[in-house]
Amino acid sequence: MPSFKYKATDITGMVIEGVMEAKEERSVITILQNRGYIPINVAPPDVKKKGRENPWRLLLQRVPQQQVINFTRELAGLLKAGIPIDRSIKTLIGIVEKKRFKKVLENILSSIEKGSSVAEALEDFPTVFPPFYVNLVRAGEASATLDATLRRLSDFLSRSKELRNYIISAMIYPAILTIFSGFSIIILLTFVIPKFAETFSEIGQAIPLSTTILMRVSGTVRNYWWVFILSLLGPYLLFYSYKKTDDGRLVWDQLKLKMPVVGTIIRNTEVVRFSRAMGTLLKGGVPVLKCIDIVSNTITNRSIAKAIMRLYESVRHGEGLGLPLKKEAIFPLMAVEMIIVGEETGRLDEMLLEVADTFESHLRENAKRFLSIMEPALIIFMGVVVGFIVVSMLLAIFSINEIPF
Numbered sequence: 001m002p003s004f005k006y007k008a009t010d011i012t013g014m015v016i017e018g019v020m021e022a023k024e025e026r027s028v029i030t031i032l033q034n035r036g037y038i039p040i041n042v043a044p045p046d047v048k049k050k051g052r053e054n055p056w057r058l059l060l061q062r063v064p065q066q067q068v069i070n071f072t073r074e075l076a077g078l079l080k081a082g083i084p085i086d087r088s089i090k091t092l093i094g095i096v097e098k099k100r101f102k103k104v105l106e107n108i109l110s111s112i113e114k115g116s117s118v119a120e121a122l123e124d125f126p127t128v129f130p131p132f133y134v135n136l137v138r139a140g141e142a143s144a145t146l147d148a149t150l151r152r153l154s155d156f157l158s159r160s161k162e163l164r165n166y167i168i169s170a171m172i173y174p175a176i177l178t179i180f181s182g183f184s185i186i187i188l189l190t191f192v193i194p195k196f197a198e199t200f201s202e203i204g205q206a207i208p209l210s211t212t213i214l215m216r217v218s219g220t221v222r223n224y225w226w227v228f229i230l231s232l233l234g235p236y237l238l239f240y241s242y243k244k245t246d247d248g249r250l251v252w253d254q255l256k257l258k259m260p261v262v263g264t265i266i267r268n269t270e271v272v273r274f275s276r277a278m279g280t281l282l283k284g285g286v287p288v289l290k291c292i293d294i295v296s297n298t299i300t301n302r303s304i305a306k307a308i309m310r311l312y313e314s315v316r317h318g319e320g321l322g323l324p325l326k327k328e329a330i331f332p333l334m335a336v337e338m339i340i341v342g343e344e345t346g347r348l349d350e351m352l353l354e355v356a357d358t359f360e361s362h363l364r365e366n367a368k369r370f371l372s373i374m375e376p377a378l379i380i381f382m383g384v385v386v387g388f389i390v391v392s393m394l395l396a397i398f399s400i401n402e403i404p405f
Contacts, residue, residue: 063104073154075088076148135294143285156280188386189221256301268332271331275352276353279355320343
């Protein structure tokens with residue numbers, strides 16, 4: 001009997017994966033349901049096609065996402081102009097500058113020329129073309145709308161990259177401020193303060209309390225810096241090790257959602273990611289259950305991802321998407337109500353994309369608000385620390401005037 005790969009979840013939301021021998025997919029689904037599991041995905045047995053062995057697969061890791069975006073957009077334009085897929089890819093191979101991506105496209109073209117579909121050829125490079133990309137291309141091929149599907153894909157990838165770059169660029173200034181302020185404090189404590197300490201120890205004059213505290217802190221940092229590093233590194237390694245486990249990551253993701261401001265930003269980010277991915281897939285003709293399976297793997301917060309995976313069974317029984325989302329209470333009520341309206345009007349794909357646009361603007365506002373609080377807080381904190389050091393040194397200098405000569 002053939003072997004089937006399956007993914008399922010239990011009533012608590014825990015996901016299991018494995019391989020089962022059965023006559024057909026339906027038998028695997030029945031066995032899983034009898035065992036109390038909710039099937040998410042059952043994959044048919046892998047059939048290796050001759051000529052599809054890819055010697056570059058282990059060597060080719062990731063390529064810059066911008067290259068994939070450009071390829072997708074340009075391929076859509078060529079297909080819309082009526083150029084066949086093989087000739088279109090051959091044209092793009094000639095203009096691609098990066099050798100790594102050129103090799104990827106050459107192998108894809110070779111697979112297509114040997115009879116594979118575009119989606120099957122893309123599956124050989126999962127680090128370049130993720131399941132979301134491949135499934136949308138497969139749906140576009142099935143509906144003979146590959147050019148329009150690729151345009152939607154390029155728009156999706158561009159918007160996702162733009163949002164990620166916005167968040168990263170917004171965090172650059174606070175990160176630089178923290179790093180340089182930290183270096184300044186370390187230099188003061190390890191090089192400047194010890195020179196003053198030597199001078200005052202030779203004079204033998206009593207110095208102010210703040211200066212005494214500062215010198216002791218400086219001495220501790222210089223003599224026991226390794227203790228300080230271990231005190232930070234030890235808890236971090238323990239936390240990192242726990243976070244790498246399934247339970248640890250779930251607990252940490254749940255805690256992040258409860259943080260003020262940060263939790264709102266994370267939740268809105270996942271709303272945008274879920275809505276844009278789901279809307280793009282539905283608009284491309286991918287079945288809703290398959291969409292849930294794909295989108296659940298694109299969500300980075302495991303607490304939200306598990307809740308989305310629980311939607312599979314509700315949708316399978318005809319409850320729709322909006323009401324189960326409302327019961328899960330993982331997304332803001334406004335987003336859920338918009339999705340419910342989209343289902344009622346038969347425009348779920350368009351409404352999901354509208355939700356993504358709306359909450360992307362909310363996300364930008366939340367990020368600006370967070371930075372407007374964090375930046376002055378960092379400046380004030382660093383100013384207090386540096387100010388304490390400077391004032392302590394000045395008080396010690398002024399105390400020299402009291403020394404009798």
